[in-house]
Amino acid sequence: MTTSIKQLQVFVAVAQSRSFSEASERVHLSQPAISIALKKLEESVGGALFARTSRQLGLTPEGEAFLPVAQRLLSDWHEAFEDLGEQFSKQRGKVAVAALPTLAAGIFPSVLKRFHETYPRINLSLHDVLAEQINQMVREGRADFGLSVEPQNADDLSFEPIWVDRYVAVFPEGHTLGQQTHIEWAQLGDYPFIGINRLSSSRQDIDRIVASVGVKLDILCDASQIATVGRMVAAGLGISVLPALSFRQIAVAGIGHRPLVAPNTPRELGIVLSRRHPLSSAARALFELIHAVDDGSRPTNGTRSR
DSSP: OOOOHHHHHHHHHHHHHOOHHHHHHHHTOOHHHHHHHHHHHHHHHTSOSEEEOSSOEEEOHHHHHHHHHHHHHHHHHHHHHHHHHHHHTTSSEEEEEEEOHHHHHHTHHHHHHHHHHHOTTEEEEEEEOOHHHHHHHHHTTSSSEEEESOOSSOTTEEEEEEEEEEEEEEEETTOGGGGSSSEEGGGGGGSEEEEEOTTSHHHHHHHHHHHHTTOOOEEEEEESSHHHHHHHHHTTSOBEEEEGGGGGSSOOTTEEEEEEESSOOEEEEEEEEESSSOOOHHHHHHHHHHHHOOOSSEEOOOOEEO
16 A cells, blocks of 8 residues: 555545545645546545545545544644654753763753753753763663763763863861861871762772772761761761862852862763764754853863773
C-alpha cells in the first residue's frame, strides 16, 4: 500500500465539501488531479470510498468509516511537524543535565536563570550526583551532558574544560590557621579532620594529594553533604578541605578558609559529552549558554577528550 499524504488531503477535502470544485480550491489541485488522486487511493485500499451519482457525491460505508481516521492521521501529521519545528527553533523541548553538587549549586543556578529567560518553554531537569553517576547517565543517554571532572578511561565520552576550581582549607573562625595567608597540605594532619563523601571526586583528589605529601589525616567523621561538613567545621569539631566553588552552596558564617599550596592543585571542571548521542537543539542551546555565561570562575581554553 502506497497511500500518500496528498491523497489523504484530497479524500478529506472532497468528503467534507462533497464537491470537486470546492476541494480543488482547498488543496490547490485541478479537478482532474483530484480525480486521479482519489482513484489511486481507492486502488490502494482495494475499494470505493465515494458513491458517485449524476446528482451528488457521497461516501460509501467504508468511506464514512475511514473519514475520521484520515482526519486524525492528517492532524497527527501536522502536529508532528509543528512539534519538530518548535524543537528545532527551541520553542519547545527537554534537556537533562547531570552535575556535580558543587557545580549544580554553585554555577548552574545563574545559567538556568538565563536559559529560562531565553527559552521559557524548554523543560530542564537537573540531577546533582557524583562523577561516576554523571558518566553513566551521559553514557546511557539519561542526561544530555554532564558538568563534572574529566572522565578517566572512558573512550565513549569526551570532555571540554570550562572552569578551574581550587581546594581550600576550611576552619572555624578564630582558628590558628586563620593567621596564615595560605596553608600547606602537610599541615592538615595536625588537626581533627571532617571528611567529605568518600565516593566523591573531590575526596578522591584529597586522599591522593594527602598521600603524596606523606600525611595521615586525623578523620573525626565523614559527611555526605558539603553543607554538613561546613556546619561541623563552624561548630568547632575540626577542619576540612573543600572545593572553593562549594562556598556558593554552604552558609559560610563561622568559617574561615585559606588556599592550599605545596602542592598547588587546580581542579579542572567542564562538560562531559557522549560520543554516541548527539545533542538536541535545546541541549545545544544550553551547552552554548554555559560557554557564554561568565560567573567569575577562571575559564580555560581548548577541547580535550579521553
